[in-house]
Amino acid sequence: xxxxxxxxxxxxxxxxxxxxxxxxxxxxxxxxxxxxxxxxxxxxxxxxxxxxxxxxxxxxxxxxxxxxxxxxxxxxxxxxxxxxxxxxxxxxxxxxxxxxxxxxxxxxxxxxxxxxxxxxxxxxxxxxxxxxxxxxxxxxxxxxxxxxxxxxxxxxxxxxxxxxxxxxxxxxxxxxxxxxxxxxxxxxxxxxxxxxxxxxxxxxxxxxxxxxxxxxxxxxxxxxxxxxxxxxxxxxxxxxxxxxxxxxxxxxxxxxxxxxxxxxxxxxxxxxxxxxxxxxxxxxxxxxxxxxxxxxxxxxxxxxxxxxxxxxxxxxxxxxxxxxxxxxxxxxxxxxxxxxxxxxxxxxxxxxxxxxxxxxxxxxxxxxxxxxxxxxxxxxxxxxxxxxxxxxxxxxxxxxxxxxxxxxxxxxxxxxxxxxxxxxxxxxxxxxxxxxxxxxxxxxxxxxxxxxxxxxxxxxxxxxxxxx
Amino acid sequence: xxxxxxxxxxxxxxxxxxxxxxxxxxxxxxxxxxxxxxxxxxxxxxxxxxxxxxxxxxxxxxxxxxxxxxxxxxxxxxxxxxxxxxxxxxxxxxxxxxxxxxxxxxxxxxxxxxxxxxxxxxxxxxxxxxxxxxxxxxxxxxxxxxxxxxxxxxxxxxxxxxxxxxxxxxxxxxxxxxxxxxxxxxxxxxxxxxxxxxxxxxxxxxxxxxxxxxxxxxxxxxxxxxxxxxxxxxxxxxxxxxxxxxxxxxxxxxxxxxxxxxxxxxxxxxxxxxxxxxxxxxxxxxxxxxxxxxxxxxxxxxxxxxxxxxxxxxxxxxxxxxxxxxxxxxxxxxxxxxxxxxxxxxxxxxxxxxxxxxxxxxxxxxxxxxxxxxxxxxxxxxxxxxxxxxxxxxxxxxxxxxxxxxxxxxxxxxxxxxxxxxxxxxxxxxxxxxxxxxxxxxxxxxxxxxxxxxxxxxxxxxxx
Ligand code: SF4
Ligand code: SF4
Numbered sequence: 001x002x003x004x005x006x007x008x009x010x011x012x013x014x015x016x017x018x019x020x021x022x023x024x025x026x027x028x029x030x031x032x033x034x035x036x037x038x039x040x041x042x043x044x045x046x047x048x049x050x051x052x053x054x055x056x057x058x059x060x061x062x063x064x065x066x067x068x069x070x071x072x073x074x075x076x077x078x079x080x081x082x083x084x085x086x087x088x089x090x091x092x093x094x095x096x097x098x099x100x101x102x103x104x105x106x107x108x109x110x111x112x113x114x115x116x117x118x119x120x121x122x123x124x125x126x127x128x129x130x131x132x133x134x135x136x137x138x139x140x141x142x143x144x145x146x147x148x149x150x151x152x153x154x155x156x157x158x159x160x161x162x163x164x165x166x167x168x169x170x171x172x173x174x175x176x177x178x179x180x181x182x183x184x185x186x187x188x189x190x191x192x193x194x195x196x197x198x199x200x201x202x203x204x205x206x207x208x209x210x211x212x213x214x215x216x217x218x219x220x221x222x223x224x225x226x227x228x229x230x231x232x233x234x235x236x237x238x239x240x241x242x243x244x245x246x247x248x249x250x251x252x253x254x255x256x257x258x259x260x261x262x263x264x265x266x267x268x269x270x271x272x273x274x275x276x277x278x279x280x281x282x283x284x285x286x287x288x289x290x291x292x293x294x295x296x297x298x299x300x301x302x303x304x305x306x307x308x309x310x311x312x313x314x315x316x317x318x319x320x321x322x323x324x325x326x327x328x329x330x331x332x333x334x335x336x337x338x339x340x341x342x343x344x345x346x347x348x349x350x351x352x353x354x355x356x357x358x359x360x361x362x363x364x365x366x367x368x369x370x371x372x373x374x375x376x377x378x379x380x381x382x383x384x385x386x387x388x389x390x391x392x393x394x395x396x397x398x399x400x401x402x403x404x405x406x407x408x409x410x411x412x413x414x415x416x417x418x419x420x421x422x423x424x425x426x427x428x429x430x431x432x433x434x435x436x437x438x439x440x441x442x443x444x445x446x447x448x449x450x451x452x453x454x455x456x457x458x459x460x461x462x463x464x465x466x467x468x
Numbered sequence: 469x470x471x472x473x474x475x476x477x478x479x480x481x482x483x484x485x486x487x488x489x490x491x492x493x494x495x496x497x498x499x500x501x502x503x504x505x506x507x508x509x510x511x512x513x514x515x516x517x518x519x520x521x522x523x524x525x526x527x528x529x530x531x532x533x534x535x536x537x538x539x540x541x542x543x544x545x546x547x548x549x550x551x552x553x554x555x556x557x558x559x560x561x562x563x564x565x566x567x568x569x570x571x572x573x574x575x576x577x578x579x580x581x582x583x584x585x586x587x588x589x590x591x592x593x594x595x596x597x598x599x600x601x602x603x604x605x606x607x608x609x610x611x612x613x614x615x616x617x618x619x620x621x622x623x624x625x626x627x628x629x630x631x632x633x634x635x636x637x638x639x640x641x642x643x644x645x646x647x648x649x650x651x652x653x654x655x656x657x658x659x660x661x662x663x664x665x666x667x668x669x670x671x672x673x674x675x676x677x678x679x680x681x682x683x684x685x686x687x688x689x690x691x692x693x694x695x696x697x698x699x700x701x702x703x704x705x706x707x708x709x710x711x712x713x714x715x716x717x718x719x720x721x722x723x724x725x726x727x728x729x730x731x732x733x734x735x736x737x738x739x740x741x742x743x744x745x746x747x748x749x750x751x752x753x754x755x756x757x758x759x760x761x762x763x764x765x766x767x768x769x770x771x772x773x774x775x776x777x778x779x780x781x782x783x784x785x786x787x788x789x790x791x792x793x794x795x796x797x798x799x800x801x802x803x804x805x806x807x808x809x810x811x812x813x814x815x816x817x818x819x820x821x822x823x824x825x826x827x828x829x830x831x832x833x834x835x836x837x838x839x840x841x842x843x844x845x846x847x848x849x850x851x852x853x854x855x856x857x858x859x860x861x862x863x864x865x866x867x868x869x870x871x872x873x874x875x876x877x878x879x880x881x882x883x884x885x886x887x888x889x890x891x892x893x894x895x896x897x898x899x900x901x902x903x904x905x906x907x908x909x910x911x912x913x914x915x916x917x918x919x920x921x922x923x924x925x926x927x928x929x930x931x932x
Pocket of ligand 2: 045046047048069070129130131132160161162163519520521522523525579580581
């Protein structure tokens with residue numbers, strides 16, 4: 001069969017067979033391995049991971065040391081909002097040319113940093129190394145030290161060349177870099193009931209919503225890391241009494257550093273869906289052990305849920321029984337999504353992540369229904385295969401998954417860093433339901449070939465049974 | 469406020485403009501251009517030799533513009549491969565691509581990483597093929613280090629390699645067979661180029677032709693590789709054409725282009741033409757089609773041309789004396805500048821991120837009325853373009869979505885053209901070739917100016 005003809009059978013690559021698992025099959029599941037060459041992974045690179053995580057620090061200068069592509073493809077594409085400085089939305093790059101690749105790019109990096117710091121007056125600078133930097137022998141650390149000294153602005157190298165691994169590797173590097181700032185600011189005046197919100201990137205203003213919840217119940221938010229982030233907040237975040245860590249993968253390392261070296265306990269939370277959001281508020285209230293906090297938290301949860309439940313119920317009525325596939329970056333998100341979909345009466349038939357680890361997948365496997373397919377580090381062909389086999393009604397993923405869904409006449413909901421709509425918190429759940437419903441219930445799908453074919457089949461069946 | 473102009477504290481940035489770093493690039497990297505070309509070959513899978521992030525970024529960028537599946541494989545280098553070379557990964561990658569996609573061609577482009585390491589691609593391809601007794605699909609390789617060029621170079625480079633690798637030297641000619649080598653155009657442009665050829669009873673081989681692969685229909689079943697594109701056989705037979713039309717002003721001055729190669733190896737006559745936008749350049753294009761086919765201008769085109777001239781007359785007063793800033797790929801910018809100057813708009817800023825030799829000179833040969841008032845910026849970035857736009861305040865900006873921040877800051881209408889268009893739908897359908905495409909472009913220009921005037925007027929007339 002030719003490659004461009006429609007295909008009924010899509011085979012999973014032998015190399016990847018153990019990364020595809022069906023609940024109830026009793027087989028072993030493998031994850032957390034390097035992408036198979038030529039598999040067309042949906043994963044990005046380590047650099048991308050560090051860039052995503054530090055990006056929202058709005059008053060820092062972010063400069064990508066390397067050739068231009070790595071920098072330009074993530075210029076102002078993310079939905080992470082800042083309440084003030086917009087400096088982070090620029091794409092600065094040393095844009096290495098051939099002569100620098102041959103003779104080294106240190107001079108250009110130094111000059112770039114000096115000029116940019118002078119012009120934009122950032123509070124700190126992050127310098128990201130891309131793949132070729134190590135190869136051409138640039139000592140980024142040394143340049144950063146030199147410029148820091150000259151300008152009195154902290155220049156922090158982020159060591160995450162793409163080949164080092166997936167985004168997850170980059171998260172680690174980002175945490176290391178951010179940690180360089182921690183502990184350098186004044187912590188006086190911070191309440192004893194105070195938290196850092198970690199792994200919350202303020203997509204569509206989510207961090208603002210969540211911050212407001214905590215403030216309403218009497219808990220101070222010292223820093224949201226890194227959503228609507230500021231260098232000075234990072235400097236003093238070690239003054240908080242508790243770290244709440246969302247999005248398990250990206251910020252755990254920083255939270256652990258804060259625990260080890262500053263004795264701040266960490267608790268995992270999620271702000272996706274009613275239950276998780278409520279739980280996240282209770283977790284903090286409980287931690288501080290002040291009954292008044294708990295009382296206020298319960299009140300807030302009651303109010304918020306009462307506000308949105310009728311609408312959610314209405315959506316649930318319409319979405320009930322629909323089948324969903326989800327493919328997201330981290331496993332924590334997948335986990336929350338399965339629950340949120342369930343709250344809307346929907347069933348998850350395919351769940352996958354780019355970079356989940358064994359522990360994450362164990363949890364995911366536990367909460368999924370029998371028959372659900374779970375995939376690790378999947379690719380477009382596999383995803384298409386299961387969308388068709390499982391007759392999926394909705395796909396949740398990012399930009400790279402969107403065309404798979406739309407081509408096959410399947411509804412889609414965007415759930416990554418590029419979205420512009422807040423999906424966290426109580427209000428976010430309503431947005432989520434709305435996003436899902438807008439796509440799933442759209443009248444246009446009846447024209448999609450897959451649905452036309454199905455309708456045709458049903459019609460001929462009816463005709464067959466009707467004819468004598 | 470535009471972030472490229474404000475400090476971290478939100479106040480206007482002052483002092484000497486930073487010159488060393490690129491601030492908000494007005495270019496993309498070369499493998500993207502190559503991937504686009506490979507998407508225009510039937511059943512071809514693009515393959516980037518390097519670490520996987522580049523492929524993922526490029527896929528996402530193209531998907532956001534075209535809104536189609538864009539599968540690009542990668543050899544997924546690890547740290548070790550970056551040190552010891554990627555031969556092993558290359559081989560495994562190619563094998564996996566073949567077993568998953570069953571492509572008829574694999575288009576291999578290098579990334580900066582594999583180029584810097586100095587991986588010998590041709591050697592690797594050869595040893596792979598030797599090992600497999602040359603069974604399996606052919607591979608073609610284009611060298612695309614981003615540190616020596618931009619996506620434009622990757623685009624033209626890939627066309628070049630496809631022609632040199634596969635087009636067989638031929639002496640026999642097939643009447644009516646013509647090759648078209650387009651600039652980086654929209655899917656609608658490519659379709660219209662075909663239509664124009666067919667109006668002259670010519671059957672064109674368009675390389676690349678991603679008009680269907682990057683703007684296809686809805687599917688009932690999944691396609692491993694999007695249907696459409698120019699087949700390998702068609703590329704092999706390019707030598708049997710009587711002529712090649714090679715589009716792109718910057719190309720016209722070059723020797724050793726693929727059209728030149730076909731002329732030398734198979735005596736296929738090279739017609740080096742500008743982008744057929746505007747009456748002058750479309751006239752030249754159809755004249756070439758006439759010469760190649762021996763047919764006269766078809767009635768339908770004559771009518772289209774007539775309507776276009778009529779539209780120029782109807783609306784000329786609303787555009788006359790206006791000024792515009794244009795940015796994008798060199799050939800796109802020259803084409804727009806030529807067109808705008810033809811209708812009486814001064815293209816006072818002509819900017820490209822590519823480093824183009826004699827950029828102003830190139831522009832001067834296409835802009836009516838000279839270039840004394842034209843700022844020709846090459847090798848520039850968006851921060852510098854924005855600075856010039858702030859200073860000169862043109863009436864209109866033409867370019868990709870990346871012009872939005874400055875357009876918004878100054879309330880200047882932005883006409884989205886080129887790549888990428890990420891904040892509007894239909895970028896792949898914007899028609900800008902032929903009389904029809906020119907008319908569409910003209911209407912867009914006029915209406916953008918009118919809309920702006922109307923929106924900012926006190927009375928807001930609904931009649932004019
Ligand atoms: S390394 Fe080179 S090829 Fe890869 S994204 Fe960066 S510029 Fe493009
Ligand atoms: S893999 Fe390396 S070269 Fe490619 S985008 Fe990531 S950092 Fe840049």
